[in-house]
Amino acid sequence: MGLISSAQMDPLESEGGSQKSNNKPKYSKFTQQELPACKPLLTPGIVVATFLLIGIIFVPIGLASLSASQEIVELVDRYDTNCVSTPDKVGFIQNTDTDKTCTRTLTVPKHMKSPIQIYYQIGDFYQNHRRYVKSRSDKQLRYKNAVHLTKDCDPEGNTVDGAPIIPCGLIAWSLFNDTYTISVNKKAIEVNKKDIAWKSDKTDKFGSDIYPSNFQKGSLIGGAKLNESIPLSKQEDLIVWMRTAALPTFRKLYGRIETDIMANDQLTVVIQNNYNTYSFGGSKALVLSTTSWIGGKNNFIGVAYLTIGGLCIFLAVGFVVLLYMVKPRTLGDPSYLSWNRDTPDRPN
Template identity: 35%
Template structure:
C-alpha cells in the first residue's frame, strides 16, 4: 500500500488500532513464549501502558514548558544562561555571612535596644503608685482604733514617704457587714488621671473550666430556656437544684465576682473632709459594653447566683440587675491571663488628687484566705506606656547588653585568630593525610591504585 493510500486516523486510538492490525500480519516470532508469571508481566507492557498514557495527556496540549520556564524565572536568577536547566541555576539572594557583615549587626541591635529600654524604664518610674494590702483587715484590724500598717504598704513617689503614716481599723456596717477603713498619706499631687484598682493574687481566672463557664447568649439578652442552660458549659452553676430555675448570670465567673464595695477617697486635711470623687463610668472596655445587653428574662423566671447574697436568692423583690449598665460586672467577666492581676474599679480623669491625708472605706466581703490569696487596693497614674511595669524596659536593656557583649567577644576572637574565608585546605575527606589541592578540588583520581 502506498503512502497516499494510507487512511488517516481520526484519533490516537484509531492509530493504535491500525498499528495493532498491522502487527497481526507480521510473521510470528520463533522465540519461546514468555515464562513470566501473570503477577510479573513483561517490562514491555509497562512501557506500552506508559506511552499510551503519555499520548493521552499530550492530547490536551498543556503548556508545561512555558509553566516550567515561568516558575524557574520566579524562583531563580534570571541572569543565568538560557541553556541551563532550573537545577543549575542559583537563588538570586546569596548573602555571604562574613565577620565584617555580621559583627556590626550585634552592635547596631545593642545600640538601638539599650536606649529604648532605658526610656521605657524611665517612663515606668514616672508613674505614681500606692498599694495597700488589706487581706487581713477583718481578722487583724482593731475596732474603732487605728493600727499601723506600714509593712503592708508599697509607695512610689518622687517626694519622700519617710514621714507618711498608714493605718487601718474596722467597724460594723449595715447588714452585719465589716467596713475596713484605710488611712494613708499622699506626699505629692497625683494625676490627673487617677485610677483606683483592686488587686488579687493566686486567683486563677485563666483556668480552662473557669474561662468557659458562661453563656454568651444569656449575656447578650436572650432568655435562654432552662433545658438549654442545664446542659451548657455553665454547669455546675447552670440551674438551681431547689427551684429548677436558671441562674442569671450563670457560670463560675459570675458567681465568683469581686464584691468588696470600695468608696471614693476622702481628704482629711483641713477643717472639713473633702470627698475626692471617683466614678465607675468608663472603667470597662467598649467591646464588653457592646457584648452585654439588657436581658429578656422576667424576675420570676431566673434566680441570682449562690454568692450574690444581697438578692436573698430571688429577683422578685429587687428586680433583675441591669448588667448592661454594670461596668464592674463587665470588668470582672473579662478574665485575666495570670493568677495575679489588677482590675480597674474607679477613675477620675479631670481632677488631680492633692497631697494630704486620706481615708478609704471598703465593705470587706470577698474571701481570699480560703485559697491562700491576697487582696489590695492600688492608686495609680499613668504615662505614655501605661501603668507601672518595668519588665519591657528591662527586657530591652538585657537584649541590647547581650548583643553588645557578644559583638565584643566575637570581634576579639576574630582579631586574635581570624579564619580565612573559603580556604580550600579546610576541605578534606581523609582525616589521616594532610589535605591537598587535588583532594580539596575533587580532581584527585581516587580509583588510581596507591604506590606501594
Template identity: 35%
Template sequence: MPPRDAVQTATQLSGSASEGVQNDTKVLKNRPKASALRQQKLPAWQPILTATTVIPTVFVIGAIFLPIGVFLFIASDSVSEYPIEYTSCSPSPCRLQINLPNAFDGDVYLYYNLENYYQNHRRYVKSRNDQQYLGDLTNVKDCAPFDYDPETKKPIAPCGAIANSIFNDTFTLTYQSETGLPIEVPVTTQGVIWNVDKDRKFKNPPLNGGNLCDAFKDTVKPPNWRKNPCDVGGFENVDFIVWMRTAALPYFKKLWRIVDRNLNPAFTNGLPKGTYVLTVENNYPVQSFGGKKYFVISTTSWAGGKNSFLGIAYLVVGCLAIVLGVVFVFIHLKFGHSMNELSNVSGVHH
C-alpha cells in the same frame, strides 16, 4: 499464517498498550501547570552567616534595645502608685488612712489587686457561656456546675464559675482637705471597660416592653451574688465585665474606677497630696486560699501603668547583645580567617 496463540498474545499486548496510553493520558491531565509557583521554581534567597554580617547585626540589636529599655524604664518610674493592703480589714465597713506624699497629677486610676488567685485555671476559664452574655438567657452550655439551680431547675444568669466568683468589695475615697471638711473623691466608670466588651461581648436580653427584672424573671442569680443581676445593670454591669476578662497570672490588678476630674475643682489636676480615708465594704473572702487584697491608686504614662519588667527586659537583652558582640569580635580576631585566606583555599588534595 501465524499461530492462533500468537495472534491472541499480540491482541492482548495491543490492548494493554492502549490502556497504558489512556492511563498516562489521565495522569497528564492531573499534572500541575508549568508555572514557576506550582513547579516550585521561584527564586530563593538564603543568608550566609559570616563574621562580617553577624557581628554588626548583634551590635545593631544592642544599640536599638538599650535606648528603648531606658525610655520604658523611665516611663514606668515616672508613674505614681500607692497600694494599701486591706485583707484583714474589719469590721466591715472599715476605714484606712492614706497619706499621699506627692500629688497625683493627671488622670488617676483606682484598682483592686488580688494575690494568689489563679484565674487562669483551665476549668475555671472554660466555665462560661458567651452566648448567654449576649442575651440568650437559656443558653447555659459549658457553665457547669453553675448552669441550673438545683431546686427550681431554672437557668442561672449569669452562669459559670467566673461569674459566680465576681469581686464585690466596694470603696469610697475621702479627701481630708485643709479646711477640715472631708470631700468625697468623685469617680466614674467611663473608660473603665474596653469598647469591644461593651459593644460586642455583653448585652442585656431584650426588654420587650418590660423592665430588666422582667427579662430575668425566669432565671436565678448565681449562688454567691448578694443582689439580683437586674438590680446592678445585668450583663452590662461594669464590674461584671471587668471581672470576666480573666487574668493570666496569680497576682493581678483590675481597674475599678477612674477619678472624675470634672465634678469638683479640688480634683481638676488629679489627687492633691495629703490625707485620705478609704472606706471599704470588705465582702470578698480570700483567707481560704491564702490570698491578699489591695487597693491601688495610680497614674499612667505613655507606656501604661507602673511595670518596670518590660524596660528591664529590653535593657538586659541590649546589654547581652553588646557583650556577645565584643566576644564575637575577639574570637574572630583571634581565631578567624580573613577573606584573602578563604579565597586562597584550593581544596583538599588526595
C-alpha cells in the same frame, strides 16, 4: 499536522512520556523550589553589624520604658488581714450581721497626676482553672433568645425551681463585691466607674437587651448582687470581672479618680470588706496608680530591652576583637586551600 518543539513542552513531560501516564505533578516553580530567593552570606561583618543594630535600637527603647515606669506613682495597700476583727476570718466574713466596714489611711509619697487608676488586686485566685473558665454561657450573655442555655453553668445554671439564672455560671456568681469610698484630706472625691470595661466587650459580648434575673441577692458574702433594671452591657463591674485573668495574682480596674492628688496628701479609704478570699487563703489589696505611655508600672519591659540590647552590643564588640584583632583572617582567602599551601614535597 504540526510538530511541537521541545521548548514548548512541559519540563516534566520532556523527560519522556505524558504527565498522565507517569503521574508526574504539574510543573510549577513554587513546587520545584525554583523561585528567586535571597540567601545572605553571614560574613563576620554582617554579624557584627546585625548585633550592633539590634543593640542600638533596643537600648534606647529600654531606657525610655524604664524611665516611664519609674515615673509612675503607685500605692498598694493590702487590707484583708487588717480588716478582720476576729481570729476566725472565715466566720467573720460569712456572718451577715457583722459590720464589714474598715477604714484605711494612706499617705501619698509623690504628686499623682490624673487620671488615677483604682484597682483591686486578688492573690491566689485561679481564674484560669478549667472548670471555672468554662462555667459561663456566652450566648446567654449576648442573645435574648438564648437565656435558657445554661448547661455549661452548673452548679449556678438554674434556681431550685428550674428557672435560668442570668448571668449564669461560677464566674458571674463569684463577682467581686468589696467597695471603696475615698477621701483626700477629709474631703470626699468622686470615683468614676464609667468606661472601665473594654468597648469591644460591651458591644460584642454582652447584650443591651439582656437583664439580670434570678441572680443572687448578695445574701452569700463573697458574691455581688446585680441591678435587674440595668442591661448587662452597662454593668461594667461584671464585664471587667468576666474577663478572666491568666495568672493567680491579678488586678482589675475598679474606677478612676479624675483629679490630681498632691504629695503628702492623706487618703482615707472606707472599705466594705465583703469578698471572701479567706476560705481559700487568698489576699486582697487596693491599688492606686498613675499611668504612662507604656501603661502601668512595669520595670520588666525596660530591663528586658536593656538586657538584650546590652548583650547584642557586647557580642558585637566581642566579634570585632576576636575576628579583627586577636585572630584576623581574610574570608575566602585561596591561600588557605590545601593545594595552595607550601609543603616540603611541592613548592609554591
